[in-house]
Amino acid sequence: xxxxxxxxxxxxxxxxxxxxxxxxxxxxxxxxxxxxxxxxxxxxxxxxxxxxxxxxxxxxxxxxxxxxxxxxxxxxxxxxxxxxxxxxxxxxxxxxxxxxxxxxxxxxxxxxxxxxxxxxxxxxxxxxxxxxxxxxxxxxxxxxxxxxxxxxxxxxxxxxxxxxxxxxxxxxxxxxxxxxxxxxxxxxxxxxxxxxxxxxxxxxxxxxxxxxxxxxxxxxxxxxxxxxxxxxxxxxxxxxxxxxxxxxxxxxxxxxxxxxxxxxxxxxxxxxxxxxxxxxxxxxxxxxxxxxxxxxxxxxxxxxxxxxxxxxxxxxxxxxxxxxxxxxxxxxxxxxxxxxxxxxxxxxxxxxxxxxxxxxx
Numbered sequence: 001x002x003x004x005x006x007x008x009x010x011x012x013x014x015x016x017x018x019x020x021x022x023x024x025x026x027x028x029x030x031x032x033x034x035x036x037x038x039x040x041x042x043x044x045x046x047x048x049x050x051x052x053x054x055x056x057x058x059x060x061x062x063x064x065x066x067x068x069x070x071x072x073x074x075x076x077x078x079x080x081x082x083x084x085x086x087x088x089x090x091x092x093x094x095x096x097x098x099x100x101x102x103x104x105x106x107x108x109x110x111x112x113x114x115x116x117x118x119x120x121x122x123x124x125x126x127x128x129x130x131x132x133x134x135x136x137x138x139x140x141x142x143x144x145x146x147x148x149x150x151x152x153x154x155x156x157x158x159x160x161x162x163x164x165x166x167x168x169x170x171x172x173x174x175x176x177x178x179x180x181x182x183x184x185x186x187x188x189x190x191x192x193x194x195x196x197x198x199x200x201x202x203x204x205x206x207x208x209x210x211x212x213x214x215x216x217x218x219x220x221x222x223x224x225x226x227x228x229x230x231x232x233x234x235x236x237x238x239x240x241x242x243x244x245x246x247x248x249x250x251x252x253x254x255x256x257x258x259x260x261x262x263x264x265x266x267x268x269x270x271x272x273x274x275x276x277x278x279x280x281x282x283x284x285x286x287x288x289x290x291x292x293x294x295x296x297x298x299x300x301x302x303x304x305x306x307x308x309x310x311x312x313x314x315x316x317x318x319x320x321x322x323x324x325x326x327x328x329x330x331x332x333x334x335x336x337x338x339x340x341x342x343x344x345x346x347x348x349x350x351x352x353x354x355x356x357x358x359x360x361x
Contacts, residue, residue, distance in 0.1 A: 183213025
């Protein structure tokens with residue numbers, strides 16, 4: 001969702017919220033595709049700006065020689081995406097309210113309502129390609145706790161399905177993912193959301209959020225112990241270089257290890273002040289470059305393989321500007337598949353160190 005000046009409205013944009021006059025009169029309801037007459041009507045009432053769903057101009061495609069919607073644009077303009085986006089905003093708001101009620105020492109935590117925030121979204125995008133496509137295009141919600149926690153839960157949910165996790169354990173994993181960053185509520189927003197580099201004291205404070213979260217959840221005795229442990233351990237790494245305790249390998253709870261992978265993947269594919277969000281194959285490359293020894297092989301390998309296979313046969317943009325189609329994956333280098341370019345030439349990216357996938361086309 002984005003705010004746009006009414007002078008910049010274009011035919012085809014979709015309203016994200018109802019458009020009201022200054023006196024509260026409804027002009028255009030939410031979810032309406034704007035036409036030029038509707039745009040004229042909005043401007044007539046002197047409305048300066050409105051909320052619309054993400055909108056991007058059609059792009060010129062080198063391969064076809066015509067202007068047509070890109071893969072990302074097709075997703076953003078689909079009815080399924082627009083429906084998911086509305087439900088996502090509602091789930092994020094609900095999650096914030098539930099966590100706010102749970103944070104005080106004598107607070108209450110409604111686990112059924114908490115689970116419903118993510119269950120609704122899992123039902124709207126039941127397959128992995130639907131979920132990852134939607135999440136890769138849901139990058140306008142700018143908070144460091146609630147939208148991120150929802151994303152981590154959804155990604156963890158995909159992993160739970162791939163691992164064929166029993167329903168009872170799956171629900172616990174979802175709750176653990178939703179609450180993994182609850183400790184960040186103990187950090188002042190001016191520190192947590194600071195755009196520049198942290199001071200040493202600020203960095204130390206932020207790194208204490210797993211302990212803050214664990215201590216907060218201790219007050220909720222009804223919670224499965226794995227939920228509390230995940231809050232404490234989701235920044236631990238199998239090579240012992242994580243925090244807060246520097247645990248290694250099997251010392252780290254399985255749910256914490258799954259959530260750690262989802263946590264990092266969501267951070268990689270989110271917009272940062274210093275870079276655009278990474279595409280799936282760039283994220284896979286970062287995991288490979290960073291060394292898979294940080295993560296449990298039984299979790300990280302299935303995660304990366306499933307993401308890569310999700311985009312088999314997809315069109316991608318290479319770093320040299322050419323568009324290509326993924327025709328075969330390299331299991332040893334999942335970020336570097338074999339691709340076919342417009343003239344029919346096949347390129348094995350694992351043999352081309354200076355050529356990589358830049359984006360989904």
